[in-house]
Amino acid sequence: MATTTATPKSGFYVEVTCPGCGSALNLESDFFVLRCDHCSSVHRVILPEVPSAFLIPAGIERREARFSIDRYLKQQGLPLTGSGMHLKQLYYPYWKVDAILFRLRNKVYEKVVMEEGEYNDAVTVSHDRTEISLSPYTTTRAAGVPFEGIPASIGMRTEYIKMVPFARENVQEEFDSFPVLSSWEDVRSALLMNVGVISDIDLSDIGSNVTELFHPKASLVYFPYLVMESYSQGGFNRYVVDGVSGRVLDHVTAVDSESQFEYPEAPTVEFGALTVEHHRCPTCGVDLPARQSYVYICRNCHELIVLCHNREVVSELHAAVVSEKNQDPMFPFWSLRVPEDRVAQLQKMFGGIHRSDRLIIPAFKSQNFDALFRLTKRMSAAIPQLELESLDKLDDRFLPVTVSPDEATMMTEVIIYRQGFSGERKTASEPAAFVPEDIGLVYVPFHPEHYFYVDSIMNVITFEKSLAR
Numbered sequence: 001m002a003t004t005t006a007t008p009k010s011g012f013y014v015e016v017t018c019p020g021c022g023s024a025l026n027l028e029s030d031f032f033v034l035r036c037d038h039c040s041s042v043h044r045v046i047l048p049e050v051p052s053a054f055l056i057p058a059g060i061e062r063r064e065a066r067f068s069i070d071r072y073l074k075q076q077g078l079p080l081t082g083s084g085m086h087l088k089q090l091y092y093p094y095w096k097v098d099a100i101l102f103r104l105r106n107k108v109y110e111k112v113v114m115e116e117g118e119y120n121d122a123v124t125v126s127h128d129r130t131e132i133s134l135s136p137y138t139t140t141r142a143a144g145v146p147f148e149g150i151p152a153s154i155g156m157r158t159e160y161i162k163m164v165p166f167a168r169e170n171v172q173e174e175f176d177s178f179p180v181l182s183s184w185e186d187v188r189s190a191l192l193m194n195v196g197v198i199s200d201i202d203l204s205d206i207g208s209n210v211t212e213l214f215h216p217k218a219s220l221v222y223f224p225y226l227v228m229e230s231y232s233q234g235g236f237n238r239y240v241v242d243g244v245s246g247r248v249l250d251h252v253t254a255v256d257s258e259s260q261f262e263y264p265e266a267p268t269v270e271f272g273a274l275t276v277e278h279h280r281c282p283t284c285g286v287d288l289p290a291r292q293s294y295v296y297i298c299r300n301c302h303e304l305i306v307l308c309h310n311r312e313v314v315s316e317l318h319a320a321v322v323s324e325k326n327q328d329p330m331f332p333f334w335s336l337r338v339p340e341d342r343v344a345q346l347q348k349m350f351g352g353i354h355r356s357d358r359l360i361i362p363a364f365k366s367q368n369f370d371a372l373f374r375l376t377k378r379m380s381a382a383i384p385q386l387e388l389e390s391l392d393k394l395d396d397r398f399l400p401v402t403v404s405p406d407e408a409t410m411m412t413e414v415i416i417y418r419q420g421f422s423g424e425r426k427t428a429s430e431p432a433a434f435v436p437e438d439i440g441l442v443y444v445p446f447h448p449e450h451y452f453y454v455d456s457i458m459n460v461i462t463f464e465k466s467l468a469r
C-alpha cells in the first residue's frame with residue numbers, strides 16, 4: 001500500500017495533508033484508501049459529488065522564465081529581452097474531463113484470392129466486421145476568459161504533475177487566478193458535440209460508426225503561466241511561459257484588446273472539496289483494513305460499510321454456498337436489479353438471462369471491456385442457479401471490491417448499449433440511463449486453471465486470468 005513506486009510516471013497526482021501527522025500524502029487517480037508513510041495511520045479520500053478544483057503549483061520563477069525567453073529569442077535570431085519587461089504570473093482554469101469513450105467501427109476487410117486454373121483471374125473477397133472498443137478518455141479545455149497565447153488545453157504531458165486542492169492559501173501571493181467563464185454544462189455539451197464530430201470524420205465502410213461518451217466527470221485544474229510583456233522592442237511582445245516546464249509556449253505580437261474584456265458575467269461555479277478522513281468504522285470507530293475496497297464489514301460491530309455517496313443503495317452481501325473444504329478466492333460481483341418496466345426488454349436482449357431480473361457486473365477492476373462484457377453475460381445467466389447465503393463477515397479469501405456501485409451502474413448502461421449492437425442489429429438506440437431497483441453484492445468462488453479462472457461450483461463460468469489484475 002506504499003504511495004511511491006520506482007517506475008517513472010506521467011499524468012497528474014494530488015497532494016493532500018495527512019490528518020494524523022500533517023505530512024504530505026500523494027493520491028493517485030484511483031486511490032481512495034491509503035496509509036501515511038510517516039505516521040502509518042490509514043485514511044480514505046472522499047471525492048465530492050460536485051466537481052472539485054485543483055491547482056498545479058508553479059515550479060519556475062521569474063529568472064528561469066526570462067532565461068527561457070532569451071534562449072527562444074536567440075534561436076529565432078531576435079534581439080534578447082531588454083529592460084521594461086512586465087511580468088504577469090497567473091493561474092489559468094481548465095476543465096479536466098474524464099470519461100469512457102465507446103467506439104463502434106464498421107470495417108470491410110478485403111482479401112485477394114487466386115483461384116485454381118490458368119484462365120481464372122484473381123478474385124477479391126470481402127467480409128465486414130464490427131469492432132467495438134471502450135477506452136478511458138481524458139481531455140482538458142480552457143475555462144477562463146480567452147487570453148491571447150494561453151493554450152486551449154493543457155495538452156499531453158510527459159511529466160508527473162502535482163496538483164493540490166484549490167484554496168486561497170495554496171495560491172502564491174504574486175499570482176492571479178483567472179475567473180472561470182464556462183460552466184461545466186457548457187463544456188459537457190461542447191464535448192458531446194465534439195465526440196459526434198469524431199464519428200463523422202472517421203468514415204465507416206458499411207453502416208454507421210458510433211461514438212459515445214459515458215459518464216464524463218469533471219474537475220477544474222488551475223495551470224500556472226508566467227507571462228512577460230513589453231513595448232520596448234519596436235512594438236508589443238508577449239511571451240507565454242509554461243509554469244511547470246519553463247518552455248516558451250507562445251510569442252504574441254498583436255492583441256485585439258477590444259475582445260479581451262467584453263464578456264458576460266462569469267457564472268458562479270460551485271466546487272466541492274476533497275476530504276481525507278481516518279479509515280474507521282463510522283459506527284464503532286474501529287480501524288478498517290488498509291486495502292483498497294469499497295466494501296467492508298466491521299470486525300467489531302459487524303456493520304456493513306460501503307464507501308460511496310449513496311451508501312444506502314447497497315442492501316446486503318451474499319456469497320455462493322460452498323463446502324467447508326473449499327478455500328478458493330471469492331470474487332465480488334455487483335448484482336443490479338432491473339426495474340420492472342425494463343425486465344422484459346432486457347431478458348429478450350440478453351437471451352440467457354430469461355430466469356433472472358438481475359445483471360451481474362464484476363466488482364473488480366478490469367482494463368479489458370470485451371472480457372468483462374462476456375463475463376457479465378455469463379454471470380447474469382448463471383446466478384439464478386447458485387444457492388446464496390447472507391454474509392456477516394469478510395476474511396482474506398474475499399477479494400476487495402474495486403468498482404464502486406456508481407461505476408457498476410455506469411458499466412451496466414454501457415453493457416446494455418453494447419448488447420444493442422449484437423446479432424442482426426447493427427445500430428442501437430440512444431444510450432439510456434439505468435437506475436437499478438436495488439444493488440447487492442455477491443461473492444462467487446473461482447480457481448485458477450492455466451490461463452483462466454473457472455468457477456468452483458458449476459465449473460462452467462470462465463474468464464481470462466488477465467481480467468482480474
Ligand SMILES: [Zn+2]
Pocket residue numbers: 018019020021022023036037038039040041
Ligand atoms: Zn501521517
Ligand SMILES: [Zn+2]
Pocket residue numbers: 281282283284285286298299300301302303
Ligand atoms: Zn464497527
